[in-house]
Every structure is written in structure tokens, then in C-alpha cells.
Amino acid sequence: MEGFRARAPGKIILAGEHAVVHGSAAVAAAIDLYTHSSLHLLPASEEDGAGAVEVDLRDTGLVFSWPCARLREVFGDRAGAAVNAPRPCSSNELASMAKLLEQEDIPEDKIWLAAGLSAFLYLYTSILGCRPGKAVVKSDLPLGAGLGSSAAFSVSLSGALLAAAGAVRPQAADAGTEWGSFHKEDLELVNQWAFQGEKIIHGKPSGIDNAVSTFGSMIKFKKGEFTNLKSSNPVKMLITDTRVGRNTKALVAGVSERASRHPDAMASVISAVNSISEELSSIVELAADDEVAITAKEEKLAELMEMNQGLLQCMGVSHCAIETVLRTTLKYNLVSKLTGAGGGGCVLTLIPSLLPNSVLEKTTTEIESHGFRCFQVKVGGRGLQFCRG
Amino acid sequence: MEGFRARAPGKIILAGEHAVVHGSAAVAAAIDLYTHSSLHLLPASEEDGAGAVEVDLRDTGLVFSWPCARLREVFGDRAGAAVNAPRPCSSNELASMAKLLEQEDIPEDKIWLAAGLSAFLYLYTSILGCRPGKAVVKSDLPLGAGLGSSAAFSVSLSGALLAAAGAVRPQAADAGTEWGSFHKEDLELVNQWAFQGEKIIHGKPSGIDNAVSTFGSMIKFKKGEFTNLKSSNPVKMLITDTRVGRNTKALVAGVSERASRHPDAMASVISAVNSISEELSSIVELAADDEVAITAKEEKLAELMEMNQGLLQCMGVSHCAIETVLRTTLKYNLVSKLTGAGGGGCVLTLIPSLLPNSVLEKTTTEIESHGFRCFQVKVGGRGLQFCRG
Numbered sequence: 001m002e003g004f005r006a007r008a009p010g011k012i013i014l015a016g017e018h019a020v021v022h023g024s025a026a027v028a029a030a031i032d033l034y035t036h037s038s039l040h041l042l043p044a045s046e047e048d049g050a051g052a053v054e055v056d057l058r059d060t061g062l063v064f065s066w067p068c069a070r071l072r073e074v075f076g077d078r079a080g081a082a083v084n085a086p087r088p089c090s091s092n093e094l095a096s097m098a099k100l101l102e103q104e105d106i107p108e109d110k111i112w113l114a115a116g117l118s119a120f121l122y123l124y125t126s127i128l129g130c131r132p133g134k135a136v137v138k139s140d141l142p143l144g145a146g147l148g149s150s151a152a153f154s155v156s157l158s159g160a161l162l163a164a165a166g167a168v169r170p171q172a173a174d175a176g177t178e179w180g181s182f183h184k185e186d187l188e189l190v191n192q193w194a195f196q197g198e199k200i201i202h203g204k205p206s207g208i209d210n211a212v213s214t215f216g217s218m219i220k221f222k223k224g225e226f227t228n229l230k231s232s233n234p235v236k237m238l239i240t241d242t243r244v245g246r247n248t249k250a251l252v253a254g255v256s257e258r259a260s261r262h263p264d265a266m267a268s269v270i271s272a273v274n275s276i277s278e279e280l281s282s283i284v285e286l287a288a289d290d291e292v293a294i295t296a297k298e299e300k301l302a303e304l305m306e307m308n309q310g311l312l313q314c315m316g317v318s319h320c321a322i323e324t325v326l327r328t329t330l331k332y333n334l335v336s337k338l339t340g341a342g343g344g345g346c347v348l349t350l351i352p353s354l355l356p357n358s359v360l361e362k363t364t365t366e367i368e369s370h371g372f373r374c375f376q377v378k379v380g381g382r383g384l385q386f387c388r389g
Numbered sequence: 390m391e392g393f394r395a396r397a398p399g400k401i402i403l404a405g406e407h408a409v410v411h412g413s414a415a416v417a418a419a420i421d422l423y424t425h426s427s428l429h430l431l432p433a434s435e436e437d438g439a440g441a442v443e444v445d446l447r448d449t450g451l452v453f454s455w456p457c458a459r460l461r462e463v464f465g466d467r468a469g470a471a472v473n474a475p476r477p478c479s480s481n482e483l484a485s486m487a488k489l490l491e492q493e494d495i496p497e498d499k500i501w502l503a504a505g506l507s508a509f510l511y512l513y514t515s516i517l518g519c520r521p522g523k524a525v526v527k528s529d530l531p532l533g534a535g536l537g538s539s540a541a542f543s544v545s546l547s548g549a550l551l552a553a554a555g556a557v558r559p560q561a562a563d564a565g566t567e568w569g570s571f572h573k574e575d576l577e578l579v580n581q582w583a584f585q586g587e588k589i590i591h592g593k594p595s596g597i598d599n600a601v602s603t604f605g606s607m608i609k610f611k612k613g614e615f616t617n618l619k620s621s622n623p624v625k626m627l628i629t630d631t632r633v634g635r636n637t638k639a640l641v642a643g644v645s646e647r648a649s650r651h652p653d654a655m656a657s658v659i660s661a662v663n664s665i666s667e668e669l670s671s672i673v674e675l676a677a678d679d680e681v682a683i684t685a686k687e688e689k690l691a692e693l694m695e696m697n698q699g700l701l702q703c704m705g706v707s708h709c710a711i712e713t714v715l716r717t718t719l720k721y722n723l724v725s726k727l728t729g730a731g732g733g734g735c736v737l738t739l740i741p742s743l744l745p746n747s748v749l750e751k752t753t754t755e756i757e758s759h760g761f762r763c764f765q766v767k768v769g770g771r772g773l774q775f776c777r778g
Contacts, residue, residue, distance in 0.1 A: 258692070262668060265696060268661035272703070275654035303647070307654060307703045314661070314699025316692075323716040330709045 002041065006159030007034040007179070008194075008384045010141040011148035011212040012239065012339045012348055012377075015280045015308050018255050018315055019273035020206075022266075025222035027277050027284070028212045029231065031239070031377040035139040035152035039160040042132040044068075051132025055120050057113070058138035064104055064117060071121070071130040074100055078129045083167045086192040089122045089200050097121055112144070119154055119197035127161040127193065135160070142241045142373070146248075146340030151209030154197030158190045159384045170386040179385035187214050190384060216383025220281045222274075231380030232287040233294060235301065236351040238329075238360070239375045240336075240367050242321035244344025251343045255315045266315075273311050280304045284380065291354070298352045302335040305350060309337035317342030324370055325349070332363045351376070391430065395548030396423040396568070397583075397773045399530040400537035400601040401628065401728045401737055401766075404669045404697050407644050407704055408662035411655075414611035416666050416673070417601045418620065420628070420766040424528035424541035428549040431521040433457075440521025444509050446502070447527035453493055453506060460510070460519040463489055467518045472556045475581040478511045478589050486510055501533070508543055508586035516550040516582065524549070531630045531762070535637075535729030540598030543586030547579045548773045559775040568774035576603050579773055605772025609670045611663075620769030621676040622683060624690065625740040627718075627749070628764045629725075629756050631710035633733025640732045644704045655704075662700050669693050673769065680743070687741045691724040694739060698726035706731030713759055714738070721752045740765070 009030040016026025044051050054065040074096045097118045106113050120135070137157065141149040159182070162168040168186035173179055182190065191214040198205040211226055212219050218229040259266040283301060288294040309326070312318060322338050325347040329336045336349040351360060364374045398419040405415025433440050443454040463485045486507045495502050509524070526546065530538040548571070551557045557575035562568055571579065580603040587594040600615055601608050607618040648655040672690060677683040698715070701707060711727050714736040718725045725738040740749060753763045 258696075261689075261692070262664065262696070265661045265664035265668065268657045268664060269696075269700075272654045272657035272661065275651065275657060279651060279654065300650075303650070303705075306705060307647075307651070307658075310699045310701070310703025310707075311658075312699070313702055314696045316695060318699075320716055320719045323712060323719060327709055327712040327716055330712060 003038055003389050004160045004164045004386070005036065005038040005389060006156045006163065006384060006386050007036045008152040008155035008159065008213045009034050009216060009382065010152050011209055012237070012346070012379065014218070014339075014379070015304065016273055016277040017340055017342070018252065018312065018317060019270045020221065021252060021255070022259060022270045023223060024270050024274035025220055025277035025281070027218055027220050027229070027280055028208050029218040029380045030212050030216040030383055031147070031379055032381050033140040033147065033375060033377055035137065035141060035149060035156045037153070037156035037160045038136045039164050040134045041128075041164055042134060044132055053124055053130070053132060054134045055117070056134070056136040058136055059143070060110060060113065062110070062113070066100070066121070068130045068132055070100070071125055075125045075130060078125055083127055083162070083165055084189065086189070086196050088196055093122065094118065094200070115201045116150065116153060119200040120157065122200055123154070123157055123161055123193060123197050127158070127165050127167070133164075144245070145241045146345040147239070148209040148213055150201045151194065151198055151213045154194040154201070155190060155210055155213040155384055158193040158197065159386060162186075162190055162193065163386055173387060178387045180387065181382070181385055187384060190214055212383070214383050216381055218284055218380050220277065229281055229285055231284045233297065234381060235298070235379045236353070237377055237379050238349040238351055238364065239377055240325045240347040240349065241373045241375070242319070242325065242344050242347065243372065244319060244321045246319070246341055246343035246345050248341040251317050251341045255317060258316055269311055269314050273308060276304050276308050276311070294353055298350065302350045302352075305337040305348065306335045312338055312342055319343045321372070322347055325367055325372065328366050328370075329363060332359055334363060392427055392778050393549045393553045393775070394425065394427040394778060395545045395552065395773060395775050396425045397541040397544035397548065397602045398423050398605060398771065399541050400598055401626070401735070401768065403607070403768070404693065405662055405666040406729055406731070407641065407701065407706060408659045409610065410641060410644070411648060411659045412612060413659050413663035414609055414666035414670070416607055416609050416618070416669055417597050418607040418769045419601050419605040419772055420536070420626075420768055421770050422529040422536065422764060422766055424526065424530060424538065424545045426542070426545035426549045427525045428553050429523045430517075430553055431523060433521055442513060442519070442521060443523045444506070445523070445525040447525055448532070449499060449502065451499070451502070455489070455510070457519045457521055459489070460514055464514045464519060467514050472516055472551070472554055473578065475578070475585050477585055482511065483507065483589070504590045505539065505542060508589040509546060511589055512543070512546055512550055512582060512586050516547070516554050516556070522553075533634070534630045535734040536628070537598040537602055539590045540583065540587055540602045543583040543590070544579060544599055544602040544773055547582040547586065548775060551579055551582065552775055562776060567776045569776065570771065570774055576773060579603055601772070603772050605770060607673055607769050609666065618670055618674055620673045622686065623767045623769055624687070625742070626766055626768050627738040627740055627753065628728075628766055629714045629736040629738065630762045630764070631708070631714065631733050631736065632761065633708060633710045635708070635730055635732035635734050637730040640706050640730045644706060647705055658700055658703050662697060665693050665697050665700070683742055687739065691739045691741075694726045694737065695724045701727055701731055708732045710761070711736055714756055714761065717755050717759075718752060721748055723752060
């Protein structure tokens with residue numbers, strides 16, 4: 001029984017969140033925390049329409065399963081559908097899936113799973129038709145913390161499904177690892193399907209999260225246009241998940257209201273953020289080939305992060321949990337900024353390459369003593385990867 | 390024995406510190422923490438040149454005294470000098486005073502007193518000549534915390550000296566108080582003398598501190614020009630003195646260096662601060678005549694303070710002691726910003742008029758538990774005032 005495994009990274013926003021809504025550039029980067037999707041196709045039993053499609057959401061402890069016959073009723077037999085031409089989920093299909101999922105026993109505190117299951121069903125049936133198979137999804141990423149967990153879900157799942165469908169051809173594994181990548185045009189296809197999944201989960205996603213998760217490295221985006229950046233040296237960051245839930249829509253609206261109350265000041269603030277994103281984009285592409293150059297690069301990054309954080313505070317999207325992390329890391333002379341929507345969520349702390357491990361450990365322990373959770377990550381690495389088995 | 394008492398307020402910077410160095414507008418305001426100077430002229434004894442000039446610096450527990458004859462050797466007999474035409478202290482005079490003060494027993498940890506004593510001697514002898522007298526100075530203001538204690542010293546002293554010399558005519562006391570003010574032209578004279586004192590203490594003062602201390606209310610300043618603002622409703626603030634000493638020159642230089650490293654971003658930041666100062670200036674002049682209007686005005690002020698603080702953090706002049714205060718007040722939904730140079734020093738917290746006293750007390754207790762010291766002040770009140778006795 002052949003298996004298809006794909007992993008797709010989460011993302012952070014290095015610069016420009018919120019301001020991007022008002023026309024500024026922003027920079028997103030992949031992190032080495034992954035969502036893994038593995039897929040096994042099952043032989044269709046002799047009776048036509050028998051077998052089931054199962055998804056095991058390992059992190060939640062929940063497994064869902066639908067008889068293929070039932071799926072065929074909802075979606076029709078899509079086998080051989082236009083795998084190479086991703087299309088959005090229609091509102092009829094959305095409604096049918098909602099009905100299908102009503103019959104599932106989703107715990108009340110995990111009701112948000114319904115959107116993810118809809119995306120799963122849509123991607124699965126669109127790419128593989130209603131044939132039996134079993135998917136297992138698990139993730140290193142905290143869910144709903146602004147680290148792109150839903151995009152990593154859609155990307156890794158699309159990657160595994162498209163490989164299983166033979167629509168994309170995985171490359172040989174990188175030396176020393178079991179993981180290989182895909183050709184650029186294959187990644188484009190994965191990205192387009194993943195974007196359809198994101199739309200089911202989020203309504204109106206920007207497309208940044210799935211692009212970073214698919215292509216990796218870093219992406220500058222401005223007014224809907226994406227530019228892939230080649231990040232030359234990996235940067236290490238400590239990500240703190242404050243575990244404070246936030247309302248992204250309300251935060252975005254709050255910034256817009258502030259901008260309408262103080263148009264002159266806020267226009268300058270947006271323009272300052274834009275300059276920071278542009279500067280940061282050019283810095284990450286600089287190759288630094290010795291300790292001095294790396295340290296200089298890190299210092300510039302740290303300064304830009306500190307400046308961006310001040311501007312985010314100016315926009316009113318900080319939170320006392322974020323301030324606690326800032327204050328704690330400042331004690332150790334480390335620079336932090338919120339990442340994503342703010343109002344809780346996650347905070348980035350740059351880890352300079354020359355920082356003694358003991359300081360990093362002390363900082364982490366102190367941050368975690370507040371009930372937060374820390375992750376050490378490398379920033380700007382690989383996007384979607386694949387292996388068999 | 391006739392007595393002359395003057396009190397002059399300290400100041401805070403409501404908006405625009407640091408950015409003002411780069412061409413932005415800034416707003417300073419008087420606070421109701423005063424430095425009091427009282428002066429008693431003593432009858433010259435029969436022998437010519439007998440008697441002494443004494444200054445009792447009550448807050449330091451130190452008293453200094455110089456025989457009039459000795460002062461006459463240093464300054465010549467200035468009696469009847471041009472009291473109405475303040476002139477700067479010459480470098481010769483500065484050197485002579487330094488020599489005179491070398492003979493004093495100034496404790497090593499209070500060596501900064503020498504500059505204040507020079508200012509005292511210069512103002513006293515310039516305005517009153519070398520006639521015997523006794524001055525007592527005491528202050529509500531923490532020294533060297535950025536609240537304008539040296540300007541309040543120079544202004545209150547100049548006020549008392551000029552009144553004693555008959556060069557300014559105090560007005561009748563305000564109803565219900567013992568304190569009266571001076572006519573505008575008299576205040577101008579006091580301000581000019583106080584500026585000479587400030588120059589002795591600071592080298593190159595901007596003149597803002599003495600202007601606010603003299604004229605009270607609020608002053609907008611931009612590129613060397615001052616505009617007096619009429620503040621319509623007093624605002625209450627909590628001032629936290631973090632007691633963290635700071636190096637203003639290094640902080641100012643740090644901002645300039647950041648501006649040269651990131652010229653585009655920093656130009657936008659300065660421009661954002663300028664918009665905030667201009668907006669704040671127009672808001673403080675709005676009369677608010679009911680609770681709703683006052684609350685609306687306070688909310689606008691709070692938002693502008695929050696924005697300005699973010700921009701100060703962006704300039705890199707915050708400090709972990711400041712962050713501690715911010716984080717503490719944020720817990721109580723109160724907005725704070727650093728005031729003055731940053732890097733320690735003082736933090737302002739707006740106290741909304743409808744804030745329950747219990748919340749204010751709790752906030753204060755929690756701030757002071759970190760070893761900081763809080764003052765409740767009214768902002769934008771009277772400048773120099775005078776009474777006899």
C-alpha cells in the first residue's frame with residue numbers, strides 16, 4: 001500500500017502586518033515547524049462504491065470517516081476532474097458539506113474543525129475523486145496562533161493528494177534527508193489548490209500564508225503582489241505563543257478606525273512601516289559569510305524589528321501579554337516584536353548567533369513562567385517537501 | 390523684615406520629545422509640583438560691606454553662605470546694574486564663581502549642586518547686587534528626573550529676586566489663595582533672567598522648561614518658535630519617576646544615529662510625531678463643558694499619548710523600567726507614555742476624570758511596588774506665582 005507524505009511549514013510575519021492592509025509592503029517567512037499530511041490510498045472493494053475516506057486529525061484525537069458512496073451523492077463522481085485547473089468551491093458544495101458535517105460528532109469546543117474538514121473533503125474529492133483513502137494530519141504548529149497552521153494544513157494536504165493523483169512529480173530527496181521538493185510549476189499547482197482550501201477555512205485569505213508555506217524562504221507582498229526573496233542566511237528566532245486568543249477582524253478594524261481619526265499621523269506610520277519592510281527585504285537577501293557580517297546583519301534586523309514593534313504599538317494592536325514578553329526579553333538585551341494580528345497571539349524574539357545558550361535558556365524559562373509557550377525556529381527555510389512511505 | 394516668596398512649576402513633555410530635535414512640533418505643559426524660593430533681605434550692618442548672602446537648599450540639607458565683601462571682590466558692586474536687561478554670564482564670571490565654589494564643602498555625591506549655586510550667585514548679584522540676604526529653596530519636584538526642576542529653580546528664584554528689587558510688580562492674590570501672578574511683561578523679564586540661570590546649569594537649554602515654568606499652561610514649540618496654548622480643562626496625570634538615571638545626550642545621539650541608518654523610516658516617524666503634537670495642541674485648547682465632552686477629550690488625548698509612546702519606542706528610547714510602568718498601567722486600561730528623554734526618567738499616565746479612586750490607588754501601589762515613585766498632578770495650570778511674607 002503506497003503512502004504519500006508531505007510536510008509544509010508555518011509562517012511568521014517579519015514586518016508589515018496591519019500596515020499591509022493600508023498599502024505598505026510586508027514580509028512573511030517560513031519557519032521550520034511543519035504540518036505533516038500522510039495519505040494512503042485504499043483499494044476499492046469489489047462492490048462499486050464501497051470503502052471510505054478517513055481523516056485522522058492526530059493533534060485533536062479525532063478521526064472522521066465518510067463512505068465513498070455518500071461522498072459520491074454529495075459531490076458526484078469527480079474522478080478525472082480537472083486536477084490541473086483548481087477551481088473555487090461553489091456555495092452549493094459548501095452548503096452540501098455543511099449538511100454532511102452536521103451529522104458528525106464534533107465536540108463543541110472544536111467547532112472550528114468543521115471548516116478544516118470542509119477544506120479536506122473539498123480538496124480530497126476534487127483531486128482524487130471519491131475513492132477510498134486514509135489521511136493522517138499532525139502539526140508542530142499551535143493552532144489559531146497566527147503561525148499559518150491552516151495554510152500549512154491545506155498545503156501539505158494538497159501536496160500529498162496531488163502526488164497521489166500523479167499530478168505533481170516529487171524530486172529526489174535532499175542529501176542526508178528523506179525529504180525532497182517539487183518543481184516550481186508543481187509548487188504553483190499545489191499553491192493554487194491550497195489557496196482553495198484556505199478560502200474554505202478563512203473566507204477571504206490574502207494568499208500569503210499558503211504561498212510562504214508552499215514556496216518557503218521569504219515573500220515580500222504589497223498591494224496584492226508577491227515577490228519571492230532569497231534569504232541568504234537562516235535567522236534563529238524564539239516564537240512565544242502567548243495563548244491569548246485574539247479577534248483579528250476587530251484588530252484590523254481598530255487600526256482602520258484609528259487611521260480615520262488620525263489620518264495624517266497614521267499615514268506617516270504606514271509609510272514608516274513600508275520603509276522598514278523594504279529595508280528588511282534587502283537585508284535578508286544579503287549574503288553574510290563571516291561572523292562579523294552575520295552579526296551586523298542580525299543587528300540591523302533587530303533594529304528594524306524594534307522599530308516595527310513601536311509602530312505596531314502606535315497602531316494600538318499590542319496587548320499586555322505581548323508587553324510582558326517584550327519586557328522579559330529586553331532584560332536580556334533581546335529584541336522582540338509581535339507577529340501577525342497582535343492583541344495576544346505570537347511574539348518573535350531574534351536569537352543572535354553569538355547568544356550563549358545559557359542566556360537563551362534563561363530567557364525561555366522566564367517567558368514560560370508567565371504561562372506562555374516558546375518555540376525555537378529557523379526562519380526562511382524550505383517550503384513544501386515530500387517523501388514516500 | 391520683608392519676605393518675598395515665589396513658586397514656579399515643573400513641566401512635562403506631553404508630545405514630541407526627541408522628534409523636536411528633528412524638526413517636529415512638541416508640546417510641554419506645567420504641572421502643579423512647585424519649586425519654592427523665599428527671600429529675605431537683611432539690613433546691611435553699619436560697617437560697609439558686612440553681612441552675607443546665604444542660600445538654604447532645604448531638600449539637600451545644605452546651607453551655603455558668602456560674605457558680601459567676598460562677593461564684591463568677585464562681581465564688583467553691581468547694585469543698580471541693568472536689572473531690566475538680562476545678560477548672559479560671561480566666561481570670566483563663570484570661572485570666578487567656579488573658584489569661589491571650590492572653597493565650599495560640597496559633598497561628592499552632590500557635585501551637580503555647583504552649577505545650581507553658580508546660577509544662584511549670578512542671578513542674586515545681577516539682580517540685587519552684593520547686598521545681604523537669605524534665600525530658602527525647596528521643591529516638590531524630583532531632581533534630575535526630566536520634570537524641569539532646574540528651570541523651576543531659576544524661575545522661582547528670579548521671580549523672588551526681581552520682586553525684591555522692585556523690578557516686577559506682583560498682582561493681587563487670586564481669590565481664595567495667598568498666591569498672585571505677574572503682568573505679562575513682568576513674566577517676560579523673569580523668563581529672560583531664568584533663561585540665563587538655565588544656561589549656567591545646562592549649557593545650551595532650549596528655553597522651553599523656563600518658559601513653561603514662567604507662563605504655565607502649555608506651550609507648543611517647533612524649530613525654536615514657541616506658541617502659548619490655552620489649556621481649557623485641567624487634565625490629571627500620574628507621573629512615575631522610575632529613578633533610573635539616564636544620559637540625555639546619549640539618547641539624543643542614539644536617535645540621530647538611528648535616523649542616519651534608516652533615513653526614510655525615521656523621517657516618516659518624525660512626521661507622525663509632528664502630526665500628533667499638532668493634533669494634541671488643538672485638542673487641549675477645546676473647551677469641554679460636560680462629562681461626555683471631557684471624556685471624549687480624554688480619550689483622544691489617551692490615544693495620542695499611546696501613539697506617541699509607540700513612536701518613541703520606534704526611536705529606541707524606551708527602557709525596561711518604562712515598559713514595566715506601561716505594562717502595569719495597561720492592566721488597568723490606562724494609557725502611559727514616557728516624558729522627556731526616556732531611557733528611564735519619568736512616565737506619564739493619563740487619569741481619566743471618571744476613573745474610580747480605588748483603581749488609581751491600586752495602580753499606584755502596584756507601580757510603587759517596583760521601587761518607583763508616583764506623583765498625582767494636574768497638567769496645564771499656573772506658571773510663576775508670588776506672595777509676600
